[in-house]
Amino acid sequence: MNAPENTQTLSFIPASEFKQRTTEAVADAHLRQSFRSAMDFLMAKRAAQFPDADALEAQRALAEHIRRYSLSRLPELLEKLERQLTANGIQVHWAENAEQANAIIVGIAQKHSAELMVKGKSMVSEETELNHAMEAAGIAALESDMGEYIVQLDGEKPSHIIMPAIHKTKQQIARLFAEKVPGASYTESVDELIGIGRAVLREKFMAAEIGLSGVNFAVAETGTLCLVENEGNGRMCTTVPDVHIAITGIEKVVEKLEHVPPLLNLLTRSATGQIITTYFNMISRPRQPGELDGPKEVHLVLLDNGRTQAYADEQMRATLQCIRCGACMNHCPVYTRIGGHAYGTTYPGPIGEIISPHMMGLAATHALPTASTLCGACGEVCPVKIPIPDLLIRLRAEATHDARPGHAPLVGQGAARSALMDFVWAGWAALYSRPALYRAFVWLATRFRFLTPPMQSGWTVSRTPLKPAPRTLREQLAGRHLKT
Amino acid sequence: MSARDSILRRLRAAPPGQLVLPPDVPAFYAAVREQAPATDRAARIELFCERMSFWRGEIVRVTPGNWAETLRVLCVTKGVNSLLYGPRGPHAATLEAAGIKGLKPYDRPVDEWKPELFRDTDAGFTSTRGGIAETGTLVVWPDDKEPRLMSLVPPIHFALLDANAICDTPFEAMSAQGWISDKPVAMPSNALFISGPSKTADIQITLAYGAHGPKELVILLLLGEGES
Ligand code: SF4
Numbered sequence: 001m002n003a004p005e006n007t008q009t010l011s012f013i014p015a016s017e018f019k020q021r022t023t024e025a026v027a028d029a030h031l032r033q034s035f036r037s038a039m040d041f042l043m044a045k046r047a048a049q050f051p052d053a054d055a056l057e058a059q060r061a062l063a064e065h066i067r068r069y070s071l072s073r074l075p076e077l078l079e080k081l082e083r084q085l086t087a088n089g090i091q092v093h094w095a096e097n098a099e100q101a102n103a104i105i106v107g108i109a110q111k112h113s114a115e116l117m118v119k120g121k122s123m124v125s126e127e128t129e130l131n132h133a134m135e136a137a138g139i140a141a142l143e144s145d146m147g148e149y150i151v152q153l154d155g156e157k158p159s160h161i162i163m164p165a166i167h168k169t170k171q172q173i174a175r176l177f178a179e180k181v182p183g184a185s186y187t188e189s190v191d192e193l194i195g196i197g198r199a200v201l202r203e204k205f206m207a208a209e210i211g212l213s214g215v216n217f218a219v220a221e222t223g224t225l226c227l228v229e230n231e232g233n234g235r236m237c238t239t240v241p242d243v244h245i246a247i248t249g250i251e252k253v254v255e256k257l258e259h260v261p262p263l264l265n266l267l268t269r270s271a272t273g274q275i276i277t278t279y280f281n282m283i284s285r286p287r288q289p290g291e292l293d294g295p296k297e298v299h300l301v302l303l304d305n306g307r308t309q310a311y312a313d314e315q316m317r318a319t320l321q322c323i324r325c326g327a328c329m330n331h332c333p334v335y336t337r338i339g340g341h342a343y344g345t346t347y348p349g350p351i352g353e354i355i356s357p358h359m360m361g362l363a364a365t366h367a368l369p370t371a372s373t374l375c376g377a378c379g380e381v382c383p384v385k386i387p388i389p390d391l392l393i394r395l396r397a398e399a400t401h402d403a404r405p406g407h408a409p410l411v412g413q414g415a416a417r418s419a420l421m422d423f424v425w426a427g428w429a430a431l432y433s434r435p436a437l438y439r440a441f442v443w444l445a446t447r448f449r450f451l452t453p454p455m456q457s458g459w460t461v462s463r464t465p466l467k468p469a470p471r472t473l474r475e476q477l478a479g480r481h482l483k484t
Numbered sequence: 485m486s487a488r489d490s491i492l493r494r495l496r497a498a499p500p501g502q503l504v505l506p507p508d509v510p511a512f513y514a515a516v517r518e519q520a521p522a523t524d525r526a527a528r529i530e531l532f533c534e535r536m537s538f539w540r541g542e543i544v545r546v547t548p549g550n551w552a553e554t555l556r557v558l559c560v561t562k563g564v565n566s567l568l569y570g571p572r573g574p575h576a577a578t579l580e581a582a583g584i585k586g587l588k589p590y591d592r593p594v595d596e597w598k599p600e601l602f603r604d605t606d607a608g609f610t611s612t613r614g615g616i617a618e619t620g621t622l623v624v625w626p627d628d629k630e631p632r633l634m635s636l637v638p639p640i641h642f643a644l645l646d647a648n649a650i651c652d653t654p655f656e657a658m659s660a661q662g663w664i665s666d667k668p669v670a671m672p673s674n675a676l677f678i679s680g681p682s683k684t685a686d687i688q689i690t691l692a693y694g695a696h697g698p699k700e701l702v703i704l705l706l707l708g709e710g711e712s
Pocket of ligand 1: 381
């Protein structure tokens with residue numbers, strides 16, 4: 001695909017501008033309405049899937065157990081996966097970061113003189129900004145998941161990991177298609193809009209030399225890549241082109257096929273409230289002699305990109321239990337109000353707040369873990385029981401302190417530290433550890449309360465000014481005691 | 485050091501953490517099964533039909549004696565002018581004898597006829613390896629006789645399902661195939677669970693069918709003679 005209008009603006013919005021973007025997002029009534037209704041819908045769909053709280057608890061405990069077990073043996077399972085995939089004829093590549101992953105994929109595409117890559121849904125390829133690297137190499141990378149296709153066509157990024165175009169109305173999509181898809185006329189019928197996408201993309205599936213996909217579960221013992229999807233574009237991308245490249249984070253491996261059904265069950269029910277998706281695709285081998293279709297080559301790229309940093313810490317390792325269901329964002333009061341784009345990261349919402357610091361460093365992401373009321377909804381719905389609120393608190397601390405003794409510093413450790421804040425806390429500590437000083441301070445603060453400024457920076461934007469009481473609590477209590 | 489070695493080295497350098505024993509998934513499902521009332525064949529068929537209909541799969545009850553004729557009539561009523569089938573597949577002879585108009589054998593590598601497959605093939609017919617009642621799912625196992633794209637590219641997918649091969653759950657279906665066992669059989673190159681026609685809710689969470697794959701999934705549910 002050569003049409004320049006279909007290229008994506010790929011650079012991340014720096015996460016350091018997070019606060020300003022949240023203000024803009026909250027002021028956008030239309031956006032808030034889109035997310036509110038979509039999240040209400042998804043929450044209701046999920047809730048309907050779990051009528052029995054005890055049964056759900058038992059399933060979550062099992063899923064958590066499976067994920068923790070897999071992580072506890074991660075290096076060994078990765079080696080086993082590599083051995084088994086190789087024995088099955090699937091080529092395995094390892095990448096430490098986004099650049100390496102992209103270079104591997106560009107290299108494979110160039111070896112096949114590819115001009116077009118069709119992509120099934122893969123958040124990891126969003127993470128590496130693969131499309132950008134492909135374009136730089138002169139190879140078109142076309143998203144084929146309907147939602148991803150729509151956001152790519154409009155030069156945007158996904159705003160939700162499961163529903164990438166959730167922020168758009170059908171009217172906006174109708175205008176977009178009429179404007180950008182050759183031969184498409186304006187229609188607000190969802191069926192017709194999907195029909196337009198279908199027609200365009202089927203031609204592309206046929207033409208593409210390379211198909212790219214993500215992976216939901218990689219089974220070490222059998223050497224099987226499992227993909228979950230409703231649309232069939234994942235099957236197209238992994239079956240029609242001559243070469244299939246799958247890309248995944250190193251944490252997605254499980255030991256045995258029997259570990260998959262419990263995770264699959266919770267994944268689809270937590271994500272969209274479906275008991276199963278239309279397709280559950282298990283790929284174990286490229287096209288075999290005598291077979292008439294299927295890719296002639298299958299590759300798997302295993303990506304680290306900060307995951308080993310999370311792994312190195314016993315508490316933060318739980319971050320890697322994630323199966324990317326999106327339930328934590330659907331239930332997050334902050335995500336629901338600001339939407340996915342405001343985060344400026346590939347993974348928005350609670351999971352993004354705990355994983356992005358490892359991928360991008362705390363310097364760029366330290367504001368994210370503060371975007372939480374710590375209401376606990378994310379941790380409660382997480383099908384693999386990641387203690388997300390605890391991890392948010394931990395990352396807030398890491399952003400403002402030196403590494404704990406015996407722990408290696410995180411990338412960007414202490415990035416949110418400021419001299420002013422250190423000074424204020426040092427003063428606070430001094431006051432509260434010296435009774436005489438403390439008494440003197442509160443006496444002065446109450447007697448000179450008339451000096452408190454009426455405008456108190458950010459606080460008074462939407463709140464009344466803070467003012468000390470006329471008498472200290474101690475004095476008030478003493479007075480009460482005398483009266484009785 | 486290669487990327488592989490440094491990633492593995494970093495993982496191995498991490499503190500081992502608490503010992504986690506292997507989860508016993510079969511025992512978990514056995515316990516669930518004990519609490520649920522035992523299912524029989526009729527109940528499984530009923531639940532399968534209910535769930536598959538929920539996914540918009542169309543169920544047609546057939547018998548060994550009439551399924552091919554039923555398929556012929558369905559092709560006529562749905563206006564199917566070309567029906568793709570596996571000429572070496574298990575049902576080839578029956579299909580060929582049924583007088584279906586436009587029967588098209590999948591008999592050469594897809595590379596030789598991709599445009600025709602995509603643009604000029606109305607329907608595909610495949611066998612199945614089983615069904616799953618709880619989720620309303622077909623277990624499909626493409627191979628050299630019934631290739632992968634037959635159940636994906638044509639706008640209509642006809643699938644023949646033996647009612648005796650319906651299991652309760654995905655776990656039981658994987659076990660029935662021998663994929664989950666103490667001595668698991670090798671996984672096929674590609675194995676699929678299919679639950680209804682392809683669909684998407686990516687535009688304003690409005691459900692639309694026929695996203696990229698089949699717009700219709702028709703299950704020929706094979707019952708005993710005199711049962712349907
Ligand atoms: S953190 Fe939990 S709830 Fe959030 S996406 Fe991952 S698995 Fe789902």
